[in-house]
Amino acid sequence: MSTFPAPPGECVVVDLLLVGAGPVGLYGAYYAGVRGLSVAVIDSLPEPGGQVAAMYPEKPIYDIAGFPSILGRELVDNLVEQAGRYDPVYLLGEQALGLSAERREGRDRWQVTTSAGRVVDCGAVVVTGGIGTFTPRPLPAGEELLGRGLSYFVPSLAEYAGQDVVVVGGGDSACDWVLALVPIARSVTLVHRRKAFRAHAATVDAVHASGARVLTDAQVTAIRGRDAVEAVEIRTADGAEVLPAQRVVAALGFLADLGPLRGWNLEMHDNRHIVVDPTMASSVPGVFAAGDITDYPGKVRLIAVGFGEVATAVNNAAVHLDPDAQLFPGHSTDAAPVPAPVA
Numbered sequence: 001m002s003t004f005p006a007p008p009g010e011c012v013v014v015d016l017l018l019v020g021a022g023p024v025g026l027y028g029a030y031y032a033g034v035r036g037l038s039v040a041v042i043d044s045l046p047e048p049g050g051q052v053a054a055m056y057p058e059k060p061i062y063d064i065a066g067f068p069s070i071l072g073r074e075l076v077d078n079l080v081e082q083a084g085r086y087d088p089v090y091l092l093g094e095q096a097l098g099l100s101a102e103r104r105e106g107r108d109r110w111q112v113t114t115s116a117g118r119v120v121d122c123g124a125v126v127v128t129g130g131i132g133t134f135t136p137r138p139l140p141a142g143e144e145l146l147g148r149g150l151s152y153f154v155p156s157l158a159e160y161a162g163q164d165v166v167v168v169g170g171g172d173s174a175c176d177w178v179l180a181l182v183p184i185a186r187s188v189t190l191v192h193r194r195k196a197f198r199a200h201a202a203t204v205d206a207v208h209a210s211g212a213r214v215l216t217d218a219q220v221t222a223i224r225g226r227d228a229v230e231a232v233e234i235r236t237a238d239g240a241e242v243l244p245a246q247r248v249v250a251a252l253g254f255l256a257d258l259g260p261l262r263g264w265n266l267e268m269h270d271n272r273h274i275v276v277d278p279t280m281a282s283s284v285p286g287v288f289a290a291g292d293i294t295d296y297p298g299k300v301r302l303i304a305v306g307f308g309e310v311a312t313a314v315n316n317a318a319v320h321l322d323p324d325a326q327l328f329p330g331h332s333t334d335a336a337p338v339p340a341p342v343a
Contacts, residue, residue, distance in 0.1 A: 009117040012089060014038040016317055017112055017122040019096045019261075022050025024291035024306035025128035026079035031314040033086020034329055037321070040089040040120055042096050042112075047155065049076035052303075054153045055173050055254070058180040063304055073155075094118065097260045099125070099287075108286055124317040127261065127274060127282075127289040128310060139168060139250040141233075142223025149229025150248045154180070162186050164244050166232045168220055169251035175199040175207045177249050188212040189243055191234055193219050223248060258293075269295040280313035286320055288313040 016032050018025045021043035032039035047053055049072070052061075057073035064070055070078075095115040101108045112120040136152035143150075154160065154177055161184045167177050170192035181188050190207060195216045197204045208214060215236055222233040224242075232245045258272065267275040267283035273295035280288045290313040291306035299305075319325050 011119045011121055012040050012091070013121045014040045014089065015123050015321055016040075016314070017042065017096075017110070017120050017125045018128055019112075019125060020050065020128035020291070020293075021045070021048040021090065021092065022128060022291065023052055023075060023079055023303050024310045025050070025126075026076070026083050027307050028126055028128055028290065028310035028314050029083035029088040030079070030086065031311050031329075033083065033088070034332070034335075035314060035318040035325075037314075037318060038089075039086070040091055040122070042091040042094050042114060042120070044093070044095040044115075046093045048080055048090065048092065049073070051254075052076055053155070056176055057153070057155065058157060059176050061303070063302060065304060091116070091118065091120070095259070096120075099264045101286075110286060123286070123321045125287045126280075126310065126313045126317060127287065127293055128291045128306070129258070129261065129293045135255050136250065137252040137255060139220060139223075139248075139252065141220055142229070142248065145223055145225055145229050145248075148227065149225065149246055150223060150250065152250050152252075154249060157181065157184060160185050160247055163246045165189070165247045165249065166191060166220070166243060166245045167249045167251060168192075169253070170194060170196075171198040171251065171253055172200060172203060173253070174249075174251035175203045177251055178207050178212050179203070179210055181249075182210045182212050185247075189245075190214045191218050191220055191232075192216050220248075273299075278312075279316040280309055281316060286317075288317050 015037040016039045018028045018041045021041045025041055026048060029039050029041050052072040053076050059072050060069045061072060062069055096112050097115060098113040100111050110122050110125055157180060160181055163185050164187045165181050165185045166189045167174050168191045178188055178190050190212055218234050218236040220232055221235050223229055224231040229246055229248055232243045234241045269275050274282050274289040274293055276282055276289050276294045276296055280290050282289055290309035292301045315327055315329055319327050
């Protein structure tokens with residue numbers, strides 16, 4: 001997988017733009033390839049995978065069809081590989097901003113501007129943005145060491161092997177990171193500002209039994225280090241303490257925001273979800289949606305549901321692009337094998 005190589009500001013021309021590179025968007029990129037559509041995928045995060053990659057890449061997921069259990073990062077890797085057969089364009093670390101239409105040769109073309117000063121010219125859009133753009137809640141101390149020992153999620157556990165790690169937070173993500181890191185780190189300390197945890201009770205019990213040190217009613221007041229994290233200052237009810245640390249994971253949750261999508265004139269429910277019909281079409285012709293961001297009677301917000309929705313959205317988008325096209329794509333078992341991408 002590679003991101004788009006052109007400099008910011010250069011135009012990208014594709015048949016279909018997917019807004020959101022979470023699991024549903026990645027599966028949509030695969031299905032666009034099945035339909036012979038050129039596709040770009042844009043996401044504000046620097047890596048594909050959405051919430052799964054950012055918040056629980058090492059956590060087992062049990063409700064993906066055909067996989068009794070699969071780690072979040074493995075699911076994302078598999079989806080990227082599956083879509084990669086059709087060479088989608090990835091615009092990562094960019095946010096979709098404005099949406100405007102231009103009539104050309106009797107058909108509308110959409111222009112989506114991005115935060116990198118780019119324009120994506122496409123015939124249809126599928127919004128697969130989950131809960132929208134989400135940004136991590138900042139740690140009050142040590143922001144200057146972000147990327148140099150301080151991080152908001154853990155893309156690779158291997159980097160934490162043999163390290164002294166401080167995890168900050170009291171939700172499921174914080175506890176999941178503790179449980180994943182204890183077997184490989186030299187030491188793991190969980191710091192939470194309250195006695196009560198937001199995480200599931202069984203997960204909290206597992207943390208207490210894991211061998212990790214748990215500090216409650218405690219706050220990180222400073223992170224020491226010039227070029228990288230070296231120690232963490234913590235204030236507890238018993239006073240101040242300094243812990244050696246080379247890694248700090250600030251798992252304080254994320255702030256979700258639909259942001260510029262609210263200016264796209266899409267019909268919304270509760271100002272949070274895009275209303276769609278059974279074809280996954282929004283109120284704006286040529287703009288479809290799938291996954292957690294959608295709303296309709298009986299909606300169930302699961303990854304498994306999103307996979308079916310995005311297949312429906314892409315196939316209907318293919319007909320929108322070419323009214324003579326068949327809606328049903330045929331069975332994958334009837335298609336000629338797709339050669340693997342050249343490394």
